[in-house]
Amino acid sequence: MREFARFVTLSPEERQRVGYGDPVPLGSPRPRLFKSHRFAVEYPDGATGECRYTRLGLRSHQFRFVYLDGKELPSRQYVGTFLNGGAPAVEAAGRDRVERAFKEAILHERIFTFARASLPSDGSRYLNPERYRLKAGKAKHLGGKYALCVLIGRHLVQHSHTFETLEEANTAWRECGGKSDLYVACCNRLDRRWELPRYNPLYKDGHPRKVEEHACC
Numbered sequence: 001m002r003e004f005a006r007f008v009t010l011s012p013e014e015r016q017r018v019g020y021g022d023p024v025p026l027g028s029p030r031p032r033l034f035k036s037h038r039f040a041v042e043y044p045d046g047a048t049g050e051c052r053y054t055r056l057g058l059r060s061h062q063f064r065f066v067y068l069d070g071k072e073l074p075s076r077q078y079v080g081t082f083l084n085g086g087a088p089a090v091e092a093a094g095r096d097r098v099e100r101a102f103k104e105a106i107l108h109e110r111i112f113t114f115a116r117a118s119l120p121s122d123g124s125r126y127l128n129p130e131r132y133r134l135k136a137g138k139a140k141h142l143g144g145k146y147a148l149c150v151l152i153g154r155h156l157v158q159h160s161h162t163f164e165t166l167e168e169a170n171t172a173w174r175e176c177g178g179k180s181d182l183y184v185a186c187c188n189r190l191d192r193r194w195e196l197p198r199y200n201p202l203y204k205d206g207h208p209r210k211v212e213e214h215a216c217c
Contacts, residue, residue: 046204075104115144143189
């Protein structure tokens with residue numbers, strides 16, 4: 001998961017201005033700061049991945065979070081302060097922002113995947129009537145809402161009332177004893193069916209990550 005870090009150099013004046021270590025006499029070799037770096041992280045759902053750091057400026061740092069399968073969280077995190085201390089400081093700042101990036105990914109998935117009413121212009125999604133399990137009007141009403149579902153045949157069917165947030169649905173699942181035959185799912189408006197969200201911290205607590213070889217598809 002690691003790679004050799006890339007560096008940029010600072011002049012002695014810049015080094016003293018940002019407070020990076022002790023003052024360096026003029027004429028000394030310029031110190032180096034990380035320009036890019038990669039390191040392992042763990043997500044709230046228990047999966048592992050990689051944080052990809054890029055130093056954009058003295059007070060500008062970008063952190064991207066990627067799963068082992070290459071799927072990147074849609075939320076990039078930025079830090080607008082000095083990060084002195086080399087790799088340990090960079091890695092600490094990145095790991096401090098994993099949970100925030102994950103929460104924003106949950107919201108992004110709900111809005112732009114499950115509740116979306118029109119197809120994206122980039123062609124990444126298309127309508128497939130073979131996926132439909134709900135009528136258009138019902139899918140419109142339920143799109144982006146969560147519920148506890150059961151598996152009937154190869155498809156998820158709503159079993160509880162709906163919840164506005166994933167956290168509420170997760171709480172209901174725990175209150176039911178974390179039953180393996182119940183799934184926290186979200187209604188996909190375009191595909192007119194219930195699906196498991198990709199991002200859910202409940203997976204770390206034993207909630208199934210998938211339904212029998214993509215049985216919900």
